[in-house]
Each structure stands twice: as structure tokens, then as C-alpha cells.
Amino acid sequence: MRALCWNGVNDLRVETVPDPQILNDHDVILRIRLSTACGSDLHLVGGYVPFARSGDVLGHEFLGEVVEVGSAVRRHRVGDRVVVNSFIACGSCWYCTQQEYTLCDNSNPNPGITETTWGQSIGGCFGYTHATGGFAGSHAEYVRVPFADVGAFPVPEGLSDTAALFASDAAPTGWMGAELGGVRPGDVVAVWGAGGVGQMAARAAILLGAERVVVIDRLPERLGQARDRIGADVLDYTATDVVGELRELSGGRGPDVCIEAVGMEAHTPGLQHAYDKVKQQLFLQTDRPSAVREAVMACRKGGSVFVLGVFAALVDKFPLGAVMNKGLTLRGAQQHGQRWTPMLLERIAAGELPTEHLATHVMPLEQAPEGFRLFKEKEDGCVRAVFDPSR
Amino acid sequence: MKRSVLASIALAGAGAGAGAAVARRFRAGAEAGAGALRWHVVTVLRAPEEVLVDGTPPQPLADLGDAVEVRVQPAPGDRGTELAVRMRPSAPPPRDGQDPRRVLRTALRESKQLLEAGSVLRVDPRPAGRRKATPTGALLDAVVRRAPGEGAL
Numbered sequence: 001m002r003a004l005c006w007n008g009v010n011d012l013r014v015e016t017v018p019d020p021q022i023l024n025d026h027d028v029i030l031r032i033r034l035s036t037a038c039g040s041d042l043h044l045v046g047g048y049v050p051f052a053r054s055g056d057v058l059g060h061e062f063l064g065e066v067v068e069v070g071s072a073v074r075r076h077r078v079g080d081r082v083v084v085n086s087f088i089a090c091g092s093c094w095y096c097t098q099q100e101y102t103l104c105d106n107s108n109p110n111p112g113i114t115e116t117t118w119g120q121s122i123g124g125c126f127g128y129t130h131a132t133g134g135f136a137g138s139h140a141e142y143v144r145v146p147f148a149d150v151g152a153f154p155v156p157e158g159l160s161d162t163a164a165l166f167a168s169d170a171a172p173t174g175w176m177g178a179e180l181g182g183v184r185p186g187d188v189v190a191v192w193g194a195g196g197v198g199q200m201a202a203r204a205a206i207l208l209g210a211e212r213v214v215v216i217d218r219l220p221e222r223l224g225q226a227r228d229r230i231g232a233d234v235l236d237y238t239a240t241d242v243v244g245e246l247r248e249l250s251g252g253r254g255p256d257v258c259i260e261a262v263g264m265e266a267h268t269p270g271l272q273h274a275y276d277k278v279k280q281q282l283f284l285q286t287d288r289p290s291a292v293r294e295a296v297m298a299c300r301k302g303g304s305v306f307v308l309g310v311f312a313a314l315v316d317k318f319p320l321g322a323v324m325n326k327g328l329t330l331r332g333a334q335q336h337g338q339r340w341t342p343m344l345l346e347r348i349a350a351g352e353l354p355t356e357h358l359a360t361h362v363m364p365l366e367q368a369p370e371g372f373r374l375f376k377e378k379e380d381g382c383v384r385a386v387f388d389p390s391r
Numbered sequence: 392m393k394r395s396v397l398a399s400i401a402l403a404g405a406g407a408g409a410g411a412a413v414a415r416r417f418r419a420g421a422e423a424g425a426g427a428l429r430w431h432v433v434t435v436l437r438a439p440e441e442v443l444v445d446g447t448p449p450q451p452l453a454d455l456g457d458a459v460e461v462r463v464q465p466a467p468g469d470r471g472t473e474l475a476v477r478m479r480p481s482a483p484p485p486r487d488g489q490d491p492r493r494v495l496r497t498a499l500r501e502s503k504q505l506l507e508a509g510s511v512l513r514v515d516p517r518p519a520g521r522r523k524a525t526p527t528g529a530l531l532d533a534v535v536r537r538a539p540g541e542g543a544l
């Protein structure tokens with residue numbers, strides 16, 4: 001089959017690779033209908049998430065048709081159209097029973113790597129380096145889905161592929177930020193980043209009853225989507241003092257919940273950016289945390305900060321004093337999609353959660369390297385490059 | 392945190408240095424010596440009698456025979472059973488010269504998977520493009536080969 005392979009930092013190629021096979025009884029094989037590039041892919045492509053090997057097939061946010069089922073699969077049949085969560089979860093360990101699916105004990109065949117780096121290992125993920133299991137990803141014609149009864153969900157009839165696709169990753173990630181961040185009716189919520197994830201977090205906050213939701217970015221087309229499609233207020237961080245503006249928009253209190261949806265390659269105007277970038281390039285810090293820093297400073301006393309953006313290891317100049325003295329709750333996670341995807345599919349179908357507009361660039365898989373370039377450079381208004389192997 | 396640990400985690404951020412840093416820490420672990428004699432423990436979400444059936448542990452641990460001691464006890468808070476294993480001081484070192492702790496970790500993890508998920512999750516053979524033969528690639532391959540038996544467990 002054809003698949004998008006990582007060949008080194010910023011070097012992606014579509015290659016012919018062997019087809020996936022059923023390896024465990026709980027596997028299914030999917031024929032990919034759509035697979036989208038995600039901001040997490042960018043960190044990996046850019047070399048900020050280590051443990052990628054040349055030849056690795058990328059992709060973890062996808063939708064497809066079941067073409068083969070293992071003997072222990074109960075919930076899926078050949079021909080079903082399903083959307084699949086990015087992280088693989090066994091469904092039967094303690095973490096899975098707590099619905100903390102990305103913390104699954106049994107889905108990462110290489111636990112030694114993340115136990116060594118973080119003290120404990122997390123679950124496996126499609127197309128996301130050998131640290132999370134080395135599973136082949138979905139930017140391909142076919143993908144193997146282990147524990148398919150746990151991580152694959154039927155798409156309601158009548159719902160388009162492009163709308164349902166984001167119930168794989170962006171939508172549950174955003175929902176997690178708002179729900180586990182503790183958004184309550186009447187809250188003021190600020191979201192850093194107007195990519196697919198930030199927009200989904202903003203919409204989730206509105207659906208959970210937030211009184212006012214403010215999305216922060218610098219790209220006008222993304223801020224436009226956040227305003228017009230999502231219904232949020234927007235701020236351009238290159239044109240204003242974000243912390244001051246948020247204070248004003250929240251009656252001098254600061255937002256109750258601050259959701260960071262930017263990640264380790266955050267951009268900042270001015271000197272702080274140069275400082276972070278040099279430190280990152282010298283590997284004195286692995287991540288650039290400027291949006292998290294700002295979220296911590298902006299947050300009201302006793303409020304909560306949820307880190308959705310992906311970070312790899314170490315950051316510098318982190319305002320821990322503000323976390324402690326302001327009594328903040330600081331939390332993060334990879335998305336426990338299995339917990340929310342069925343509910344989100346219903347909301348997408350009911351028109352409560354707009355997603356289709358994120359797919360600005362739908363293109364053949366063969367053009368994936370160009371799609372990634374557009375997505376990385378945020379050129380041509382690209383919010384998400386989506387690959388369709390049948391084109 | 393010790394400086395060496397900090398430095399190696401920082402290095403783990405570098406695409407090229409990551410394999411080297413983790414390989415170094417895998418090695419440092421192997422040299423730590425008497426560690427094999429301590430108990431290695433996982434918690435399994437199963438009742439004690441499902442973990443030790445008629446006194447016999449799951450196959451991957453049973454396969455280690457008399458070389459190891461196995462112990463189970465109920466875990467607090469409805470978390471199932473704590474399954475512990477250690478090398479007997481009298482046991483001969485593994486024949487292939489492996490760090491005995493890697494043998495223990497692998498057997499424990501596989502036992503837990505069999506009990507909770509019903510099978511050991513496989514990943515090979517998998518679709519992949521051309522694996523370039525580079526020094527960092529070779530290092531990462533070596534790290535991945537050892538990763539199932541390494542870690543903090």
C-alpha cells in the first residue's frame with residue numbers, strides 16, 4: 001500500500017510499504033477514508049518529539065471502513081464505517097476502567113522508553129514514534145487497529161466523513177480540556193491556540209455553559225473561524241497585551257479556566273521567543289512553553305489551567321510561584337477519546353459542534369508532503385490538511 | 392534531580408541524542424547490580440485467585456521456574472492484586488547473559504497483559520518504509536529491542 005513515511009526532520013515521503021495484518025484477535029484492519037494532519041504531527045515532523053525512526057508511517061486522527069476483523073472482535077463487522085481514537089487502550093486495566101484511556105497499562109509494547117523519561121509509561125498511539133509503541137499510523141491506505149471494540153466507533157448514518165473525522169482526536173481533546181478543566185455555567189474561559197484543538201475546546205466550553213469564551217491566536221483566518229463558526233470572542237496576541245485584555249474581559253478577575261492548545265512550539269512576539277528558541281535548539285529545554293506561562297499568569301486566583309498542547313520533557317522559566325500562591329489547579333493529559341467520542345458524534349450530527357470547516361485542504365494521500373508544508377507554514381489559510389487515499 | 396539525569400532527559404529532546412540518552416540510562420540501570428534481588432511489582436485488576444491459580448502464576452512467570460519467587464496480595468482500593476517477583480539469590484544468572492531484571496520485567500508485563508487483556512499485544516510485522524541505516528537509527532533500533540524489558544519497574 002501507499003503510506004506517508006517520516007524520513008528525518010522535515011523530510012516526509014509517500015512510499016510503498018507492506019500492508020498491515022491482523023496480529024491479535026481484537027484487531028481490525030481499516031481501509032482509510034480520511035486521515036488528518038494534527039498539530040501533534042508537526043512536533044514530530046520537526047524533530048521535537050524524539051524516538052521516530054526513518055520509515056515510520058505517521059497519522060493518528062482518522063476514519064475508515066472495516067475490511068477485516070479479528071476473531072475476538074464483537075462490535076464491528078466488515079463494511080462498518082468507524083472513527084478511531086488516536087490512543088490505543090485495552091479497556092480492561094484499572095486506568096481504562098477509570099476512563100483514563102491514554103494511561104492504559106497494556107497498550108504500549110515499549111514501556112521502557114517512557115518509564116525511563118517520565119517515571120511511568122503511557123498507552124500506545126498510532127503513528128507517534130516508538131516511545132508510544134511504534135504502531136504504524138493512518139496516513140496510509142490501510143491501518144491495523146488493536147482493541148477495536150474499545151477504540152473504534154460507528155459513524156451515524158447521514159454524517160459526512162469530513163465532519164465525523166474530528167471526533168477521533170481534535171474534538172475529544174478540546175472537550176477534555178473544558179470538562180476536566182472544570183468549566184461551569186457562568187465561567188469565563190480563555191483558550192490559547194485557534195487550531196482544530198483550540199476551536200474544539202472553545203466550543204466545548206460554550207456547550208458546558210461558559211458565559212464568555214475568548215480564543216487567542218495571531219492568524220486572522222483561524223481567529224475568524226473561532227468567532228464565526230465557534231461563537232467565541234477572539235484576541236490577536238501580536239496586537240494586544242493578552243493578560244491585560246483578559247483581565248478586562250473578566251471583570252478584573254482573570255479567566256476561571258485557561259486552556260492551552262498550542263504546545264511545545266509556541267510562538268511569542270519579542271525577546272522571550274528568541275530566549276526559548278535558542279534554549280530549545282541547544283537542548284537546554286526541550287519545549288517552548290510561552291502560552292502555558294501566559295495562561296498561568298492570566299488565570300484567576302483558585303482557577304484552573306489545562307495543558308492540551310503536547311510537551312516532551314523539560315521547560316524553563318516556569319512560573320511555579322504563581323501556580324502555588326494563586327492556588328491554581330494545573331492539569332494536562334493526552335485525550336481520553338474513548339470516553340467522549342460517541343457523545344461528540346451525536347453532538348456533531350445534531351449541529352451543536354461544527355467541525356467540517358476545519359478541513360480546509362482535503363487532498364490525495366500522494367500530496368501529503370505538500371499538505372504538511374501548508375499546515376506547518378499555515379499557508380493558504382490551512383487549518384487542517386486532510387488526506388483521502390481514494391483520490 | 393541529579394545532574395546526570397537532568398542532562399540525559401534534556402538530551403532526550405534532541406532527535407539524534409534521544410536514543411543515545413535512553414540507551415545510556417538502560418545501561419546505567421544494568422550496572423546497578425544487586426537490584427535484581429528486590430521485588431518487582433505490578434498491580435493486576437484481577438482477584439488474587441485468578442492471578443495465582445492453584446498456586447501457579449501466569450505462564451510467563453511459571454516459565455521462570457525455581458529461579459524466581461512469586462508473591463501476591465490484594466491491592467488496596469479495589470485495584471485488584473499486587474503481583475510481585477524476585478530472583479532467588481541462589482538462582483544462576485540467565486544463560487544469555489541478560490540483566491535478570493529485564494527477564495523479570497518482561498515476564499511481569501506479559502503476565503499482566505494476559506490476565507487483563509487476554510493476550511500479549513504484538514506490533515511486528517508492521518508497515519514501514521525504508522529504514523535508513525544510520526548510527527542514530529541503529530541506536531534507536533537497539534533501544535526499541537530492549538524497551539519491553541527496561542524501565543522503572
Ligand SMILES: NC(=O)c1ccc[n+]([C@@H]2O[C@H](COP(=O)([O-])OP(=O)(O)OC[C@H]3O[C@@H](n4cnc5c(N)ncnc54)[C@H](O)[C@@H]3O)[C@@H](O)[C@H]2O)c1
Nearest residue numbers: 039040173193195196197261262263266267309310334335
Ligand atoms: N492532549 C492531546 O491529546 C492532544 C491531541 C491533539 C493535539 N494536541 C496538541 O494540541 C496542540 C494544538 O493542536 P492543533 O492541531 O490545533 O495545532 P495547530 O498547529 O493547528 O494550532 C496551534 C495554534 O497555536 C497558535 N499559537 C502559537 N503560539 C501561540 C501563542 N503564544 N499564543 C496563542 N496561540 C499560539 C498557532 O498560531 C496555531 O494556530 C498541539 O500541541 C498538539 O500537539 C494534543
Ligand SMILES: [Zn+2]
Nearest residue numbers: 038040061169
Ligand atoms: Zn492529534
Ligand SMILES: [Zn+2]
Nearest residue numbers: 090093096104
Ligand atoms: Zn487499559
